[in-house]
Amino acid sequence: GAVVSQHPSWVICKSGTSVKIECRSLDFQATTMFWYRQFPKQSLMLMATSNEGSKATYEQGVEKDKFLINHASLTLSTLTVTSAHPEDSSFYICSARDGASGPYNEQFFGPGTRLTVL
């Protein structure tokens, strides 16, 4: 299957700082990328859908000014957690869909980024 990478794999930061997470599709062009968040013992929750060259679509309850998404190229999307607080500590996972294969093909998941805010 296609490969999606995330960087960093884990990050620890102080409260109030901003953290940027990168999601890259390594061997395909991802017209759409998705950002999920997973708290311990809970399911993956979709935060936003990112389309290359346009604004991201955020799910209900997700603050777009706090979670900034940029999808400037077909292989890279970034999620910036601004002014992070301890309640933002979570496992952030991106997925990417190969646009060339049609709208209903598989999403490939990155390995996730574990964020801990002190």
Add this chain to the structure above:
Amino acid sequence: RKEVEQDPGPFNVPEGATVAFNCTYSNSASQSFFWYRQDCRKEPKLLMSVYSSGNEDGRFTAQLNRASQYISLLIRDSKLSDSATYLCVVRYGGATNKLIFGTGTLLAVQP
């Protein structure tokens, strides 16, 4: 009510056992259905898609009942390596292509 519901488990079974997981979904407009596997502190990985006619992949059998909005996964001859969380996933139709994840069922296969 959650959009995708699963029994969280854990299911503790001996090696070689057969185990079944169930899942229900609330949105009748759901179009596609999947089982994913997630190991501890890792990303989810697609195990298999679920088709209306039922489908099998080796020791794994998935069933879908659209009328009851019910999905199942059967694992035969459990292996230690099957220990993981199994996520029931539903995709809505249309341009969004959104995946909705269940909370997962934890399986622990004992030697």
